[in-house]
Amino acid sequence: MATDPNTQHLSEAADSSVTNAGPQGPVSAAPLPLPGEPGSSEAAPASSPARPTRADLVRIAIFGIPYAAFFLVGVPTWLFPKSWSLTAINLAVDTVFLIIVLALFSREFFPAFTYLRTHPFLKILLLFGLWIPVVIVQAATRIALYGLNPPIPENQQAVINAIFDGGTGLVFCFFVAIGVPMVEEIFYRHILIGKFSVYAPTWLVASISAALFAYMHCHQWQDFFSYLPITIVLTLVYVFSGKSVAYSLLFHALNNTIMVGLIFAILGALQNA
Numbered sequence: 571m572a573t574d575p576n577t578q579h580l581s582e583a584a585d586s587s588v589t590n591a592g593p594q595g596p597v598s599a600a601p602l603p604l605p606g607e608p609g610s611s612e613a614a615p616a617s618s619p620a621r622p623t624r625a626d627l628v629r630i631a632i633f634g635i636p637y638a639a640f641f642l643v644g645v646p647t648w649l650f651p652k653s654w655s656l657t658a659i660n661l662a663v664d665t666v667f668l669i670i671v672l673a674l675f676s677r678e679f680f681p682a683f684t685y686l687r688t689h690p691f692l693k694i695l696l697l698f699g700l701w702i703p704v705v706i707v708q709a710a711t712r713i714a715l716y717g718l719n720p721p722i723p724e725n726q727q728a729v730i731n732a733i734f735d736g737g738t739g740l741v742f743c744f745f746v747a748i749g750v751p752m753v754e755e756i757f758y759r760h761i762l763i764g765k766f767s768v769y770a771p772t773w774l775v776a777s778i779s780a781a782l783f784a785y786m787h788c789h790q791w792q793d794f795f796s797y798l799p800i801t802i803v804l805t806l807v808y809v810f811s812g813k814s815v816a817y818s819l820l821f822h823a824l825n826n827t828i829m830v831g832l833i834f835a836i837l838g839a840l841q842n843a
Contacts, residue, residue, distance in 0.1 A: 629674040657735040682816035707799040715792040724789040751822035759808040760815040
């Protein structure tokens with residue numbers, strides 16, 4: 571029986587849209603397979619629609635504008651009681667942003683963990699394998715910039731100060747390990763790269779994201795270059811996992827958790843010496 575060509579084209583288009591669509595919309599990039607994986611890798615986590623909807627832009631504005639303002643201008647400490655310590659203020663700000671992220675982006679964030687459905691142990695092991703050379707390069711960069719006795723980075727100094735700030739400080743350390751990476755990955759990777767890569771090439775928005783992330787951690791100009799190694803790897807982990815914000819979060823949280831753990835261990839050893 572003869573088939574109407576127009577009907578055939580419509581059928582093929584429908585099949586194509588079903589094949590390429592995920593729960594959150596069309597996937598913008600497919601993850602590269604790990605060694606040993608078949609060439610037809612699993613679909614990328616459906617965390618980024620092809621083009622942000624109006625609702626997406628509203629959510630991005632609600633979270634992104636105040637977040638960018640706080641970290642470009644600084645935390646307005648005058649908004650908080652004078653009796654509050656800097657640790658308590660940072661904890662309050664981090665808590666607010668984490669609540670906003672969970673409220674606005676959880677439906678996109680948690681499905682991104684489907685990237686770990688295949689070869690989860692290999693993928694997690696890869697993160698550890700990436701972390702070791704990153705730390706070595708980062709330490710070498712700081713020595714090259716500051717000399718053999720580089721100063722303690724201010725974000726690590728904030729953790730050290732928080733440890734001596736009682737229970738509030740311990741909660742703050744937990745946020746540094748888990749909560750802060752979640753907030754930062756949503757902004758710098760999921761939004762700046764995942765959402766905005768439909769307006770510009772991925773390499774361009776990824777470069778802008780990496781530069782802003784390194785700048786956000788700067789307290790001296792040398793800090794920018796010392797943070798570039800981990801910034802670049804975080805960006806590559808996100809892009810080459812098919813833009814899985816969950817996978818970049820795991821690497822970010824791994825780095826921060828080890829950093830906080832080492833600070834606790836070193837301070838404990840010094841106190842017992």
